[in-house]
Amino acid sequence: MKPLIASIRLVIVTLLICVAGYTALILGFAQLVTPGTAEGSLIKDTDGKIVGSHLIAQSFTNAVYFWPRPSAVGYNAAAAGGSNKSPTSTNLTERARQLIEQYGASVEKPLPANLAAASGGGLDPHITEHAALYQANRVAKARNIPPSQVGMLIKQQAFAPGGALTPDRLVNVLELNLALDNP
Amino acid sequence: MNAILFVALIVGGAAILSWPLGRYMKWAMDPTPTPGSLANRFARLFHFFGGRFTGESQNWKHYIVSMLIFNVLMFVVSFGFMAFQHHLPLNPDGQKAVEGSLIFNTAASFTSNTNLQHYSGESTFSYLSQLAALMWLQFVSAATGIAALAAMARGLAGRKDLGNFFLDLQRATFLVLLPLAIIVALLFALGGMPMTLAGAAHATTLEGIEQIISRGPVAAFVAIKQLGTNGGGFFGPNCTHPFENPTFWTNAVAMVSIILIPMACVWMFGRIVGRLRHAAVVFGVMLVFLLAKATGAVWFEQAPTQAFAGLPIEQNVGNLEGKELRFGATTGPLWAVLTTSTSNGSVSAMHDSLNPMTGLMPMIGMWLNATFGGVGVGMINMFIYIVLAVFVAGMMVGRTPEYLNRRIEAHEVKLAVIALLAHALFILGGTALFAATPWGRDTLNNTGAHGFSEMLYEFSSAAANNGSGFEGLGDNTGPWNIATGLVMLLARFIPIILPLAIAGSLAAKKPTPQSAGTLGVENATFGIMLVATIIFIGALTFFPVAALGPIAEHLQFMRSPFGEKL
Numbered sequence: 001m002k003p004l005i006a007s008i009r010l011v012i013v014t015l016l017i018c019v020a021g022y023t024a025l026i027l028g029f030a031q032l033v034t035p036g037t038a039e040g041s042l043i044k045d046t047d048g049k050i051v052g053s054h055l056i057a058q059s060f061t062n063a064v065y066f067w068p069r070p071s072a073v074g075y076n077a078a079a080a081g082g083s084n085k086s087p088t089s090t091n092l093t094e095r096a097r098q099l100i101e102q103y104g105a106s107v108e109k110p111l112p113a114n115l116a117a118a119s120g121g122g123l124d125p126h127i128t129e130h131a132a133l134y135q136a137n138r139v140a141k142a143r144n145i146p147p148s149q150v151g152m153l154i155k156q157q158a159f160a161p162g163g164a165l166t167p168d169r170l171v172n173v174l175e176l177n178l179a180l181d182n183p
Numbered sequence: 184m185n186a187i188l189f190v191a192l193i194v195g196g197a198a199i200l201s202w203p204l205g206r207y208m209k210w211a212m213d214p215t216p217t218p219g220s221l222a223n224r225f226a227r228l229f230h231f232f233g234g235r236f237t238g239e240s241q242n243w244k245h246y247i248v249s250m251l252i253f254n255v256l257m258f259v260v261s262f263g264f265m266a267f268q269h270h271l272p273l274n275p276d277g278q279k280a281v282e283g284s285l286i287f288n289t290a291a292s293f294t295s296n297t298n299l300q301h302y303s304g305e306s307t308f309s310y311l312s313q314l315a316a317l318m319w320l321q322f323v324s325a326a327t328g329i330a331a332l333a334a335m336a337r338g339l340a341g342r343k344d345l346g347n348f349f350l351d352l353q354r355a356t357f358l359v360l361l362p363l364a365i366i367v368a369l370l371f372a373l374g375g376m377p378m379t380l381a382g383a384a385h386a387t388t389l390e391g392i393e394q395i396i397s398r399g400p401v402a403a404f405v406a407i408k409q410l411g412t413n414g415g416g417f418f419g420p421n422c423t424h425p426f427e428n429p430t431f432w433t434n435a436v437a438m439v440s441i442i443l444i445p446m447a448c449v450w451m452f453g454r455i456v457g458r459l460r461h462a463a464v465v466f467g468v469m470l471v472f473l474l475a476k477a478t479g480a481v482w483f484e485q486a487p488t489q490a491f492a493g494l495p496i497e498q499n500v501g502n503l504e505g506k507e508l509r510f511g512a513t514t515g516p517l518w519a520v521l522t523t524s525t526s527n528g529s530v531s532a533m534h535d536s537l538n539p540m541t542g543l544m545p546m547i548g549m550w551l552n553a554t555f556g557g558v559g560v561g562m563i564n565m566f567i568y569i570v571l572a573v574f575v576a577g578m579m580v581g582r583t584p585e586y587l588n589r590r591i592e593a594h595e596v597k598l599a600v601i602a603l604l605a606h607a608l609f610i611l612g613g614t615a616l617f618a619a620t621p622w623g624r625d626t627l628n629n630t631g632a633h634g635f636s637e638m639l640y641e642f643s644s645a646a647a648n649n650g651s652g653f654e655g656l657g658d659n660t661g662p663w664n665i666a667t668g669l670v671m672l673l674a675r676f677i678p679i680i681l682p683l684a685i686a687g688s689l690a691a692k693k694p695t696p697q698s699a700g701t702l703g704v705e706n707a708t709f710g711i712m713l714v715a716t717i718i719f720i721g722a723l724t725f726f727p728v729a730a731l732g733p734i735a736e737h738l739q740f741m742r743s744p745f746g747e748k749l
Contacts, residue, residue, distance in 0.1 A: 038372065120424075
């Protein structure tokens with residue numbers, strides 16, 4: 001009996017401290033110090049309508065926009081996931097063929113690998129700077145602006161996520177497209 | 184070059200931090216009783232929380248009974264929260280009732296510190312279920328492991344009184360896990376993780392499509408999930424999801440958090456048994472295995488995605504399928520090794536999409552399950568290997584095997600072998616059963632050898648209380664939920680109960696004074712002996728299934744390092 005009573009007491013105490021107390025502490029801190037990211041790093045337009053999140057990829061298919069990496073879940077941010085296909089799977093070969101056609105890639109102009117491989121969560125907000133430059137001509141042509149202007153914007157936005165530890169520079173696709181829409 | 188630097192920073196950083204933490208954990212878990220000291224004041228507080236019974240000392244049998252009673256209650260309470268979530272508050276996204284076998288599997292999974300997930304958090308569980316059932320278990324199941332290690336160490340130090348489970352549980356929860364979780368959660372919140380009780384956000388994308396963005400109290404959840412070798416994700420794709428791991432830096436903090444307490448547990452063990460040099464040898468052995476697996480994983484993952492061979496796709500980077508760009512190229516394989524060397528099981532790259540031989544490294548981690556291992560239980564598992572190594576070494580040179588001045592005899596070796604065989608039986612027997620029946624065959628996401636690997640990985644993960652998966656497997660079925668649920672529970676408590684029994688039996692023996700004839704456990708010879716024991720047992724048990732799964736796939740599809748197809 002005694003161990004059971006002690007167990008019940010500790011269930012209550014740990015629930016109160018580790019769930020209620022701990023959650024309240026972290027919640028209070030995050031909401032006070034960094035409310036924007038605590039709410040999900042949401043981006044609002046000038047009317048206050050939510051257009052997405054800095055951290056979450058969204059679907060882009062129009063030629064005037066940069067396209068993100070493929071997503072195994074169709075950029076569904078309420079049920080994220082990866083393809084979970086083996087890298088030897090023919091399913092991935094088929095998906096890659098479609099993407100090659102979509103981008104018009106060729107042996108002379110091979111597709112950057114990050115545009116052919118889906119991310120683990122299907123919501124990777126980034127592409128490499130190289131993959132953005134790869135798309136710059138298409139976007140410039142569709143928008144009727146000089147490619148150099150698009151290239152400049154990419155260079156401005158590109159960043160190294162881990163400083164010297166990550167030599168490949170990345171751009172955030174949604175932020176880049178927003179900058180194109182609102183020069 | 185960057186890869187080596189990155190591995191060195193993460194593993195080295197954690198190793199350095201583990202030394203002071205191990206010292207602190209000794210103070211927290213096994214304080215020297217001095218009247219009026221801070222430790223004593225905490226003990227009084229814990230007696231107040233747990234009742235007078237918390238002050239009674241327990242032998243190994245009473246300790247185990249208390250642990251089991253509390254763990255049954257953990258299971259029952261969390262089951263209740265999940266089963267009635269649709270009637271309870273904190274459910275802004277209107278999550279519905281959950282199917283019974285999935286609740287059983289999830290309660291077993293989080294009670295056993297496994298965190299195998301046959302569901303996606305954002306589309307299955309309310310915030311209350313995530314916090315009060317799952318996050319709560321992430322604290323108390325991890326604390327159970329640390330408590331068990333402290334008790335075992337006391338037994339090996341020759342004390343008949345193993346302490347009191349309810350006192351140890353509180354020490355581990357409130358003095359070890361909670362303060363670290365607060366620090367890491369604050370760092371995560373600053374790093375950009377969401378921490379809100381608001382429901383999903385509804386966005387209209389630039390192209391006018393509606394996108395529902397699930398969020399929640401993520402920072403608090405992810406901190407304890409990493410520190411307690413739990414690993415269960417708030418979201419389905421775990422730490423590949425940008426909300427669970429927004430930047431390179433949150434990723435680095437998470438990786439250190441995964442390995443930190445398991446490393447510190449070795450030092451705590453050494454301090455309680457009073458043999459720090461022995462702990463250093465064990466730590467070194469564990470580190471050798473960890474680095475060997477990390478090297479293998481990083482090396483094999485440099486091969487580009489084989490499915491793209493011959494297509495006009497640049498093949499100058501490694502395999503990017505299932506990986507996020509913001510973490511850098513080395514994170515996926517290194518994390519895969521860290522999370523399976525410990526029994527964490529969170530992922531920052533999809534293990535199903537790792538190259539075949541890269542995918543073997545996490546499996547090796549789970550098969551050995553002692554190269555740092557889960558919080559507390561990793562060192563307990565290593566103790567089983569130590570018993571066997573000492574026994575085999577003693578037999579080889581014709582001396583009576585001894586460990587920490589106590590004789591290892593037939594009884595102890597029998598218990599150790601049962602614990603090892605149980606682990607192997609769950610993995611091999613389970614995989615065989617599901618590979619031979621529609622229970623497994625009809626749930627695969629990949630064909631051929633890789634499909635076999637999916638089933639093998641699932642049982643390895645359940646038996647090692649790891650929780651990661653080859654997530655393509657359609658594992659939310661009755662047979663998978665029940666089979667892995669049972670395996671997780673048995674594989675949790677058998678390897679805690681048997682070593683505690685061994686420790687109890689050793690503590691009851693008369694100490695044999697150290698002599699020139701004693702085989703030392705504090706030198707390199709012992710370290711090599713331990714490495715050899717682990718390799719022989721592991722390889723003899725698991726090489727056949729490794730050959731049928733990842734090695735077969737590698738030979739069938741991958742190119743040799745020299746470029747031609749094998």
